[in-house]
Structure formats: C-alpha cells, structure tokens
Amino acid sequence: MKYLLIKRSRNGRNTRETRWRGVAVAQALFENNTYGSEVTVFEAGIAGVALVQELMSGYDVLIVADTIHRGGRPGTIYVIEPEVPELDEKLSNELHQSLADAHYSDPSKVLILAKALNVLPRKVFLVGCEPASYDELAADLSPAIERAIAVALEEIESIISRSRKQSESVG
Numbered sequence: 001m002k003y004l005l006i007k008r009s010r011n012g013r014n015t016r017e018t019r020w021r022g023v024a025v026a027q028a029l030f031e032n033n034t035y036g037s038e039v040t041v042f043e044a045g046i047a048g049v050a051l052v053q054e055l056m057s058g059y060d061v062l063i064v065a066d067t068i069h070r071g072g073r074p075g076t077i078y079v080i081e082p083e084v085p086e087l088d089e090k091l092s093n094e095l096h097q098s099l100a101d102a103h104y105s106d107p108s109k110v111l112i113l114a115k116a117l118n119v120l121p122r123k124v125f126l127v128g129c130e131p132a133s134y135d136e137l138a139a140d141l142s143p144a145i146e147r148a149i150a151v152a153l154e155e156i157e158s159i160i161s162r163s164r165k166q167s168e169s170v171g
Helices: 016-020 023-031 048-055 089-098 107-116 143-170
Strands: 003-007 039-043 061-067 077-080 123-129
Touching: 003 143, 023 039, 023 143, 039 048, 048 107, 061 143, 077 143, 123 143
Parallel strands: 003 039, 003 061, 061 123
Antiparallel strands: 077 123
16 A cells, blocks of 8 residues: 655744644654655645645555644644545636645645545545644744654554555455
C-alpha cells in the first residue's frame, strides 16, 4: 500500500499554531520511519493544486496533519474521516473560483477536486490538533502541543497499521 502524509502550513507565519501543522509530526515520521518508501511525507504548504498533482502518482491512503479549531483544549488530537462530496454545479463554480490562485486552496475543495479527477485515495484521514493560540509568536511549541505530537504519531501509526491489516485480509 502507498500512503501519503501531508503537512499543511497556510500563511508562513511562525506561530505555535502554524508550527504544529504537521511540521513536528512530519519531522518525527522522517526520524522514526519504519515504513520505508511505503509512506511519502509531502509538504503541501498552501498549494492545493500541488497536492492534487502529487495524488496523481497514486496512493491508497491520504493522511493530512493540520490544526483543527473545534473549541477543545489546546493539544486535543482529532482523527476525522471526512466525507468528500461529489462535484456538482454549485461546488464546481466555488471550486473554480478558489483554484484560480494555484498557491492557495481550501483543503475541502482540494479533496473535491481530487475526487472529481479520480485521484483521491479511497481512505482519507485528517489528524488534527487544537491549537494553543492563534497569534502567539514563539520559537517553541507549548507543552500541550508538544505532548500532542506523540499522540498524533500514535494515531497516524494506528491508521497505517489498520489499513495494512484491512488490505491483507482483502488481498
């Protein structure tokens, strides 16, 4: 199976929030990668179209590491399997407008485009972290966010392990 783990950063500002957006998680995966070439770590940044282009290489599972604002305590990890709607005329117009700038696109619209182009993996997961602050400039992560990295890694490893087992039972 081929897995694509992407980390997102939206605006280039070095806040604790943006630094969590998968950067520390991806670095830890690089350092502890026991999966070899089976897992590709991709820096999506703000370039939604680049992600769709990468998905054209063919992946079985997509895991997105990002922040999620749900009102929870800082450092709370969420694992979500988003339902990606089919592209209809209304979504098509919105998608066209948002992708006019190839450097930025809303993640949900990128997934819709990937699905419309038939390159979206059959399994998509969002592993997100409730941020500590929206605007706090800092070089270091807060303790809550630092602890969340280990939890996020465990969740990602669990997703990969479950996906492998499901693939083996089918194949």
